[in-house]
Amino acid sequence: MLRPEQMRRLLIAAPKGEIDTIIRELYRHNVYHIEDFVPESESPEALSIGHPLPEASDAASALIKVRAIENACGIDPDNVEVREKLPASKVRAMIRTDLPAILEEVEGLVGSRSRLEARQKEHEQRAKELEPFAAVPLDLELYRGYTRFTVFTGHIAHDVVIDVPHEKYFSDKVDGNMIVVVVQTEHREQVERTLLDVGFQVIPVPEGTGAPADHMRAHADEVQRINGEIAAVNGKIASVCDRHTDFLVACDELLTADVERAEAPLRFATTEETFITEGWVPDDRADRIQEALERATNGRIYIEELEVDDDARVPVEYENPSFASPTQVLMDIYARPRYAELDPTLMVAIVFPIFFGLILGDVGYGAILLALSLGLRKFLKGDEGRMLLKVLSIASISSIIFGILYSEIFGYALPWPALIFSRHLNIGASAGGHGPEITGLMLLAIWIGILHITLGRILGIANARKFHHGRHAKKAIIANAGWIGTMWGILLMIWAFYAIPMMPDLTGFPVAIAVGVVLLVAGILGIAQENPLELVEIPTIISHVLSYARLVAVGLSSVAIAMVVNYIAIGMMIQPQLEAITPIGVIFIIFGVLVLFMGHALNTALGLLGGGLHSLRLHYVEFFTKFYKGGGKKYNPFGMKSKFTEE
Amino acid sequence: MVDVGMTLEMVEASQLGMRALGAALAVGLTGIASGIAEMTIGSAAVGATAENRDVFGLVLLLTVIPETIVIFGLVVALLLLF
Structure with a gap:
C-alpha cells in the first residue's frame, strides 16, 4: 500500500x-x-x-505451425474462454499425433478457398470485359475474321458522324459509352482520326462466339455458384477450427512456454x-x-x-x-x-470515483453505465479492458450515490429535494424552485482543489527524500513546503479582505494579513532557494485551484443537456399531443420518443467522457505534477x- | 447618453440582457478558443494513434487539456447568470 x-x-x-x-x-x-x-x-x-537449449528449434517450428492454423481460423488465445484445462502430457502427445493432420486439413481447406476465390475473380473480370459489348446487338463472332473491313470497338465521349460508307452502333447505356464502327480497310486511317478527336479508347473484343449478354449471364451464374462453394468451405474451416480451438490454444500456450524456456539462456x-x-x-x-x-x-x-x-x-x-x-x-x-517513490494508486482509487460522481451525479446515467460496465465484461476479454470496466463500475456506483444526494434522475428530480447542493437548472416552462446553488457548488469545488493540491505537495515532501540525497533533498523539501506556504498565504490574505461563504471569515482579524504576507514571502523564498526559475510557475497556484471548478461546470452542462432534451422531447413534442391524439400527433409522439432516446444516449456518452476524462485530468495534470515522477x-x-x- | 425616457424596469431589463450577452460571449469565445487548440492536438493525436495504438489513452487525455479554457468560460458565465 x-x-x-x-x-x-x-x-x-x-x-x-x-x-x-x-x-x-x-x-x-x-x-x-x-x-x-x-x-x-x-x-x-x-x-x-x-546458447539456447537444443529443443528450441523444434518447439519454435511447431509453434509456427500452430500460429498459422490459429491465424487461418482467426483464433486469438487472449479472447478464448477457458472451457477445461488439458493435461500437458496429453497435449504433448497430441502435438506429435494430431497436429500434422489438423494442419494438413486446415491448409487444404484454406488452399481450396483461395483457388475458388481466384476463379471467382476471373469470372468477374470476364463479365466486366463483356459488359460494354452486351449493349450492342451483335454476336461476338461478327467482330472478327474480315479481310477487307476494319472493326473499331471502344469507349467514346459522344456519338460521331462518319463521312465514309460504314456500319455503326452507339450506346450510352454503359459507363463511358460504347461505339462499334465497321469500315472498309482503305478508310481506316481517316476514321481512326475522326474517332480519336472525340476521345476514342479501344476495348479489345473478348474471345468466344454468340451473344455477349448470354456469356455475361453465364459468368454471373458461375460467380454465384462459386460463392456458394466458398461459403461451404468457410463453414468447413469454421467447424474444424471450432472442434480444435481448445487444443490449439493449449498447444500455443505449451509451446510458447517451451520456446521461452529454451531461449532463456540467451538472457x-x-x-x-x-x-x-x-x-x-x-x-x-x-x-x-x-x-x-x-x-x-x-x-x-x-x-x-x-x-x-x-x-x-x-x-x-x-x-x-x-x-x-x-x-x-x-x-x-x-x-x-518508480521503485522508491510513493505509489498513489490508492488515493486515485478513492478520489477518482468521487470526482466522477460529483460530475455525473445522476441515478439514471449511473445505472446505465453500471449496467454497461457489467454487461460488457462478458465481451471484453483482455485484462486491461476488464480493469477499466471495473473502474467504470465503481465510478458509476459513486455516480448513483451522488445522484441520490443531488436528487437527479435523467435531469428530473427524485421525490426529495437535493440533500447537498442543488443542480436543478430553470429550464423549460414548468421550471420552479430556487434554481441551482452555483456559488455553493463552486466553493465546494475550490475547497476540493485546495485540499487535493495541498495533499499533492505534502506527498511531494515525502517523495523528496526518495528522489534526492543530502543537501538537495533538504532543498526539495523546503521548496515543496514553500509552495504550500505561498498558496495558504494567498488564501489567508483573500479571507482577510473578503468575507466568502463557506470559507473562514477573517475580515475582522488584521493579524491574518500579516500571517498571510509572512507565509507568502517565506513560501516564495522557499521556492526560489531550490530554483529561481520555478517562480514563473507561481500563477499556476491560482489556475490549478480554479481548474477544479470543472467538477461543477462539466456536471452542470450535462444536467443542462438532460433537461433540454426532456423539455424538447416531452414538454414540447409529446405532452401537447397527448391531450388530444390525432394521426399527425402520433407521428410527433414517435419522433419525440426518438429525440428523448437519442438525446439521453448522447448525454450518457458525453457524461462518461466528461466525467471520466476530466476526473482523470485533474489527477494527471493538477495532482501528479506536484509529487509524481513515474517511469518505473x-x-x-x-x-x-x-x-x-x-x- | 442617459435617455430621459427610460424607466427603472427598462434599465433593469437591459442590464439582464447585457448579463446574458456577457455570459454568451464568455462561453462562445472560449469555446472557439478550445476548439482551435484541440484541432491541432486532435489531428496530431490521431496520427500518433495510427502509428502506435498504445498511446491512445495518453493522447485522448492531451486532447482534453485545452478544454480548461472553455470550462473557465463556463464558470464565468454561470457566475454571471446566477
Missing part, C-alpha cells in the same frame, strides 16, 4: 549441467524477473551470452562450465524460490542476495488492496511509479500463468 512491492536482487550461479532444471524451476514459480545480461567486451575471457551470462543470472524476486517469495532451487539442484547452485543500488533498475509491481487494483490501469496510462520498469516475471493447460 502506497509503496510498490519490495524486491530482492538475486544472483544465481550454477554449473551448466543444471541449467535445464533451474530454468524449469524458475519458470514454474513465475516470480523471477530476469535482468538481461549485456556483454561488456568481446574478449574471450569475458562472460558471454548463453544469461555464461563461462565455459557455468552460467550466471541476475534478477529480481518479490521480498515475500524470495526465500521460497531459493529453497526450491537448492532442493531441485541438490545444492549444486550458488545464490547471493545483492544490494539494491539504483532504484531505476528495479522492476515495479503494484501492491494494493483488491478494490484499488483496477485503478492501476489508470496509473499505467500515465506512468508506472514493469515487473515481468519469467514464467506463465497457465490458462489452458495443467501439468
Whole structure:
C-alpha cells in the first residue's frame, strides 16, 4: 500500500549441467524477473551470452505451425474462454499425433478457398470485359475474321458522324459509352482520326462466339455458384477450427512456454562450465524460490542476495488492496511509479470515483453505465479492458450515490429535494424552485482543489527524500513546503479582505494579513532557494485551484443537456399531443420518443467522457505534477500463468 | 447618453440582457478558443494513434487539456447568470 512491492536482487550461479532444471524451476514459480545480461567486451575471457537449449528449434517450428492454423481460423488465445484445462502430457502427445493432420486439413481447406476465390475473380473480370459489348446487338463472332473491313470497338465521349460508307452502333447505356464502327480497310486511317478527336479508347473484343449478354449471364451464374462453394468451405474451416480451438490454444500456450524456456539462456551470462543470472524476486517469495532451487539442484547452485543500488533498475509491481487494483490501469496510462517513490494508486482509487460522481451525479446515467460496465465484461476479454470496466463500475456506483444526494434522475428530480447542493437548472416552462446553488457548488469545488493540491505537495515532501540525497533533498523539501506556504498565504490574505461563504471569515482579524504576507514571502523564498526559475510557475497556484471548478461546470452542462432534451422531447413534442391524439400527433409522439432516446444516449456518452476524462485530468495534470515522477520498469516475471493447460 | 425616457424596469431589463450577452460571449469565445487548440492536438493525436495504438489513452487525455479554457468560460458565465 502506497509503496510498490519490495524486491530482492538475486544472483544465481550454477554449473551448466543444471541449467535445464533451474530454468524449469524458475519458470514454474513465475516470480523471477530476469535482468538481461549485456556483454561488456568481446574478449574471450569475458562472460558471454548463453546458447539456447537444443529443443528450441523444434518447439519454435511447431509453434509456427500452430500460429498459422490459429491465424487461418482467426483464433486469438487472449479472447478464448477457458472451457477445461488439458493435461500437458496429453497435449504433448497430441502435438506429435494430431497436429500434422489438423494442419494438413486446415491448409487444404484454406488452399481450396483461395483457388475458388481466384476463379471467382476471373469470372468477374470476364463479365466486366463483356459488359460494354452486351449493349450492342451483335454476336461476338461478327467482330472478327474480315479481310477487307476494319472493326473499331471502344469507349467514346459522344456519338460521331462518319463521312465514309460504314456500319455503326452507339450506346450510352454503359459507363463511358460504347461505339462499334465497321469500315472498309482503305478508310481506316481517316476514321481512326475522326474517332480519336472525340476521345476514342479501344476495348479489345473478348474471345468466344454468340451473344455477349448470354456469356455475361453465364459468368454471373458461375460467380454465384462459386460463392456458394466458398461459403461451404468457410463453414468447413469454421467447424474444424471450432472442434480444435481448445487444443490449439493449449498447444500455443505449451509451446510458447517451451520456446521461452529454451531461449532463456540467451538472457544469461555464461563461462565455459557455468552460467550466471541476475534478477529480481518479490521480498515475500524470495526465500521460497531459493529453497526450491537448492532442493531441485541438490545444492549444486550458488545464490547471493545483492544490494539494491539504483532504484531505476528495479522492476515495479503494484501492491494494493483488491478494490484499488483496477485503478492501476489508470496509473499505467500515465506512468508506472518508480521503485522508491510513493505509489498513489490508492488515493486515485478513492478520489477518482468521487470526482466522477460529483460530475455525473445522476441515478439514471449511473445505472446505465453500471449496467454497461457489467454487461460488457462478458465481451471484453483482455485484462486491461476488464480493469477499466471495473473502474467504470465503481465510478458509476459513486455516480448513483451522488445522484441520490443531488436528487437527479435523467435531469428530473427524485421525490426529495437535493440533500447537498442543488443542480436543478430553470429550464423549460414548468421550471420552479430556487434554481441551482452555483456559488455553493463552486466553493465546494475550490475547497476540493485546495485540499487535493495541498495533499499533492505534502506527498511531494515525502517523495523528496526518495528522489534526492543530502543537501538537495533538504532543498526539495523546503521548496515543496514553500509552495504550500505561498498558496495558504494567498488564501489567508483573500479571507482577510473578503468575507466568502463557506470559507473562514477573517475580515475582522488584521493579524491574518500579516500571517498571510509572512507565509507568502517565506513560501516564495522557499521556492526560489531550490530554483529561481520555478517562480514563473507561481500563477499556476491560482489556475490549478480554479481548474477544479470543472467538477461543477462539466456536471452542470450535462444536467443542462438532460433537461433540454426532456423539455424538447416531452414538454414540447409529446405532452401537447397527448391531450388530444390525432394521426399527425402520433407521428410527433414517435419522433419525440426518438429525440428523448437519442438525446439521453448522447448525454450518457458525453457524461462518461466528461466525467471520466476530466476526473482523470485533474489527477494527471493538477495532482501528479506536484509529487509524481513515474517511469518505473514493469515487473515481468519469467514464467506463465497457465490458462489452458495443467501439468 | 442617459435617455430621459427610460424607466427603472427598462434599465433593469437591459442590464439582464447585457448579463446574458456577457455570459454568451464568455462561453462562445472560449469555446472557439478550445476548439482551435484541440484541432491541432486532435489531428496530431490521431496520427500518433495510427502509428502506435498504445498511446491512445495518453493522447485522448492531451486532447482534453485545452478544454480548461472553455470550462473557465463556463464558470464565468454561470457566475454571471446566477
